[in-house]
Amino acid sequence: MVMTTHEEKMRTVRFKVAEEPHIVLDPEKCRTCAAKACVCVCPANLFVPLDDGSVLFNYEQCFECGTCFLVCSKEGALRWTYPPGGFGVTFRES
Amino acid sequence: MRAPKPTDHFDVVVVGAGPAGSAAAIVAARAGLNVLLIERGEYPGAKNVSGAAFYGSAMLNKLIPGWWEQAPVERYICRRDVILISPTTAVSLDFRSASPDYAAPPYNAFTILRPKFDRWFAAQAEAAGAFLLTSTVVDGVIKERGKVVGVKVRRDDGEIRADLVIACDGANSFLAQQAGLQRRLETHELSLGVKEVLGLEEAAIRERFNLSGNEGMVLEYVGAITDKARGGAFLYTNRNSLSLGVIAQVSSLVETGKRPYELLELFKAHPAVAPLLRGAKLREYSAHLIPESGWEMMPKLVASGMLVAGDAAGFCLATGLYIEGINYAMQSGMAAGEAAIEAHRVRDFTRHTLERYTELLWPYNVFTDFRAYRHAPHFVNGERLQNLYPEMAAASFERLFRVDGNAKQKILPLYLKAMRQSGAKPRHLIADLLQAARSYLW
Amino acid sequence: MRLAVCLSLVPDPATIDVDPLTGEIDADRTLYIMDPADAAALELALRLRGEGDTVIALTVGPAAAEPVLREALAAGADGALRLWDESRSATKPAVTSLLLATALRNEGLPDLVFCGWRSLARGSGKIPALLGEYLDWPVVTDIARLEIQAARVHFHRRLARGDRSEGEVTMPAVLAIAADGVRLRYASLPQLMQACRTAIPMRDLPDLGLSPLDLSFPASTVHAVTPPRPRPRTIFIPDSSLSPHERIGQILSAGAAPKSNTVLEGSPDEVADAIIAFLQARGFLEQPA
Numbered sequence: 001m002v003m004t005t006h007e008e009k010m011r012t013v014r015f016k017v018a019e020e021p022h023i024v025l026d027p028e029k030c031r032t033c034a035a036k037a038c039v040c041v042c043p044a045n046l047f048v049p050l051d052d053g054s055v056l057f058n059y060e061q062c063f064e065c066g067t068c069f070l071v072c073s074k075e076g077a078l079r080w081t082y083p084p085g086g087f088g089v090t091f092r093e094s
Numbered sequence: 095m096r097a098p099k100p101t102d103h104f105d106v107v108v109v110g111a112g113p114a115g116s117a118a119a120i121v122a123a124r125a126g127l128n129v130l131l132i133e134r135g136e137y138p139g140a141k142n143v144s145g146a147a148f149y150g151s152a153m154l155n156k157l158i159p160g161w162w163e164q165a166p167v168e169r170y171i172c173r174r175d176v177i178l179i180s181p182t183t184a185v186s187l188d189f190r191s192a193s194p195d196y197a198a199p200p201y202n203a204f205t206i207l208r209p210k211f212d213r214w215f216a217a218q219a220e221a222a223g224a225f226l227l228t229s230t231v232v233d234g235v236i237k238e239r240g241k242v243v244g245v246k247v248r249r250d251d252g253e254i255r256a257d258l259v260i261a262c263d264g265a266n267s268f269l270a271q272q273a274g275l276q277r278r279l280e281t282h283e284l285s286l287g288v289k290e291v292l293g294l295e296e297a298a299i300r301e302r303f304n305l306s307g308n309e310g311m312v313l314e315y316v317g318a319i320t321d322k323a324r325g326g327a328f329l330y331t332n333r334n335s336l337s338l339g340v341i342a343q344v345s346s347l348v349e350t351g352k353r354p355y356e357l358l359e360l361f362k363a364h365p366a367v368a369p370l371l372r373g374a375k376l377r378e379y380s381a382h383l384i385p386e387s388g389w390e391m392m393p394k395l396v397a398s399g400m401l402v403a404g405d406a407a408g409f410c411l412a413t414g415l416y417i418e419g420i421n422y423a424m425q426s427g428m429a430a431g432e433a434a435i436e437a438h439r440v441r442d443f444t445r446h447t448l449e450r451y452t453e454l455l456w457p458y459n460v461f462t463d464f465r466a467y468r469h470a471p472h473f474v475n476g477e478r479l480q481n482l483y484p485e486m487a488a489a490s491f492e493r494l495f496r497v498d499g500n501a502k503q504k505i506l507p508l509y510l511k512a513m514r515q516s517g518a519k520p521r522h523l524i525a526d527l528l529q530a531a532r533s534y535l536w
Numbered sequence: 537m538r539l540a541v542c543l544s545l546v547p548d549p550a551t552i553d554v555d556p557l558t559g560e561i562d563a564d565r566t567l568y569i570m571d572p573a574d575a576a577a578l579e580l581a582l583r584l585r586g587e588g589d590t591v592i593a594l595t596v597g598p599a600a601a602e603p604v605l606r607e608a609l610a611a612g613a614d615g616a617l618r619l620w621d622e623s624r625s626a627t628k629p630a631v632t633s634l635l636l637a638t639a640l641r642n643e644g645l646p647d648l649v650f651c652g653w654r655s656l657a658r659g660s661g662k663i664p665a666l667l668g669e670y671l672d673w674p675v676v677t678d679i680a681r682l683e684i685q686a687a688r689v690h691f692h693r694r695l696a697r698g699d700r701s702e703g704e705v706t707m708p709a710v711l712a713i714a715a716d717g718v719r720l721r722y723a724s725l726p727q728l729m730q731a732c733r734t735a736i737p738m739r740d741l742p743d744l745g746l747s748p749l750d751l752s753f754p755a756s757t758v759h760a761v762t763p764p765r766p767r768p769r770t771i772f773i774p775d776s777s778l779s780p781h782e783r784i785g786q787i788l789s790a791g792a793a794p795k796s797n798t799v800l801e802g803s804p805d806e807v808a809d810a811i812i813a814f815l816q817a818r819g820f821l822e823q824p825a
Contacts, residue, residue, distance in 0.1 A: 065383050
């Protein structure tokens with residue numbers, strides 16, 4: 001199994017999901033954002049553009065890499081912190 | 095582990111138990127300082143991703159003699175390939191050495207897996223007397239009268255006081271930003287690395303990469319591998335797995351709209367790469383940001399009561415020729431640890447005394463290297479170097495080696511033709527040569 | 537009131553990777569966690585703890601099992617105790633429960649013993665039952681909620697198929713907790729640091745006054761396995777008088793009759809009459825008298 005789909009890749013990663021999301025989007029600000037750069041850069045593909053122009057974010061499988069925060073051009077649209085200690089992604093081999 | 099003093103005041107709090115943090119903790123704890131090493135992962139290395147090739151063996155040997163005998167290393171590196179790639183062709187420069195500098199202790203470099211290596215390295219800090227606290231995230235620094243006096247962790251009663259805070263909290267250093275040492279970074283200053291570890295039997299690795307025993311190899315790719323995005327790719331041999339990944343400048347990912355994991359698949363499918371991976375099985379997928387702009391993005395490294403080291407300080411040397419970060423992280427961590435000892439001796443943790451850290455970064459060869467190669471990151475991510483030249487090289491070699499019954503051409507006219515066809519202008523070529531020379535030669 | 541909680545460190549199911557070729561578990565990739573049912577039991581014990589009460593955490597395992605006790609101390613347990621027979625590499629429910637019961641006796645019997653109900657590791661649910669046997673105490677399993685009322689434990693049990701039951705038991709008792717969704721509290725910083733610093737006491741066989749013979753239970757041997765006889769499946773046979781096309785259609789639909797449609801045409805009155813007649817014929821409407 002050399003070539004893999006994104007789903008197959010994600011299945012190899014261990015996540016300990018915290019109760020509260022560590023990244024929160026402001027739907028109003030996302031609606032007015034034309035670029036939505038977060039959608040294509042996320043290595044875990046967690047940002048889903050919605051029909052109403054806002055963006056849905058699933059925090060459960062986040063790598064905590066910070067790329068979305070880096071590319072977000074709308075001031076305050078994306079509130080970013082790390083998950084509480086001990087939660088989130090746990091790499092075993094990388 | 096030595097029992098720490100009962101009070102929750104520490105001489106030094108190190109945030110982040112990666113190579114920088116653990117190195118700082120080892121140095122400071124060995125001098126008898128009361129050191130707390132905080133890690134947000136379940137264990138050190140749980141949140142860390144690198145290629146990973148570790149080029150700091152000789153340097154670490156000074157800190158922990160014979161370290162490779164006890165540390166979880168994969169293979170020592172005696173082969174290095176640099177490969178220019180077009181969609182169908184690869185032109186590579188193959189380096190192999192059996193010289194004792196590469197093939198005998200302390201070796202030149204090793205491939206490692208970070209979750210295992212970082213765990214071991216942090217255990218050395220514990221053995222030196224540092225107190226390792228895992229599963230704890232630091233939310234910010236505590237400042238009093240303009241001086242950093244501790245950190246706030248996200249737990250009840252989560253204030254920890256310390257004379258000195260060493261921020262080794264990685265590429266997204268919220269601590270450096272909070273302390274006003276780092277500005278908000280730009281998308282062209284960081285790259286996103288996506289990586290896979292693929293399991294493959296030892297025998298197959300030796301055979302495919304022409305290695306014997308515990309010899310290892312690193313391959314670095316530049317060119318069409320990242321499509322139009324700017325970056326490169328790598329393939330490293332571990333003991334019984336391969337580490338491979340694609341590194342792309344974040345701004346170019348935004349411009350091209352390329353999904354990082356699609357670039358990874360593109361790389362794995364390339365005719366020069368796919369045969370090396372046959373029969374391998376995915377073990378883990380991962381991603382991480384890499385501070386690639388070196389000298390340009392370096393924050394202020396010193397505040398009253400605080401130092402910044404490792405990726406948090408942008409100490410990742412990405413010049414195309416070298417992609418090294420772990421060694422600079424350790425070196426900067428050791429320099430920070432030493433600066434902490436000196437400050438502790440005179441009981442003065444103001445900015446003025448702590449500036450000793452930036453002085454130490456010269457003899458530790460951090461500043462020297464980053465200054466010497468300060469033009470390289472910009473050059474490496476240039477449009478022509480990224481796409482045009484690999485394409486040209488591939489095209490001209492294709493022509494050079496092709497036997498089709500037509501008269502053979504000599505090399506210069508061949509290259510000039512390849513250059514004309516690819517639309518490269520002599521003026522650009524000369525300018526790029528000059529820039530390359532300025533980046534690498536003097 | 538003195539509460540004891542039995543904990544176990546188990547492989548996180550999300551990290552158990554089986555090599556598809558050899559069928560072996562890749563131990564290199566396995567991470568260990570506190571059993572979620574045990575964590576719920578500990579949390580309920582901590583919630584129950586009042587002024588002057590104590591919660592003691594116990595585990596049976598080698599030194600590598602210590603993190604589960606440190607986690608309990610960090611969450612607020614008043615004490616921790618590890619039990620192990622250094623001569624073994626693994627344990628089984630009979631051994632685990634005997635060690636636990638002996639230690640509980642030696643340390644002074646508590647009022648209540650909490651266990652997780654059906655651990656991730658084995659899920660046999662034997663430990664609370666065996667503990668009850670060794671201590672000669674009543675055992676209540678499947679507890680979702682509980683409260684103490686005048687030295688009696690009032691409990692809610694969650695049973696199969698959504699059944700619930702309520703009841704009471706007098707102390708001392710063994711309580712097996714199956715509280716899904718109860719998460720162990722997040723430790724405060726001082727407690728976490730204290731837990732890291734504490735040396736965890738260990739009791740081996742001599743400490744417990746046991747001999748290896750006490751632990752040599754007859755091993756059960758599997759002589760034969762008789763799986764239930766599979767019920768013969770009825771295979772649909774198409775009507776051989778039909779054309780191949782129709783037979784294929786029948787096979788694909790597995791014999792389910794296709795829906796038949798009738799399109800009615802005509803004036804609205806005629807169509808309405810036809811619909812009424814159709815419904816009457818099928819019994820949806822009563823026939824006019």
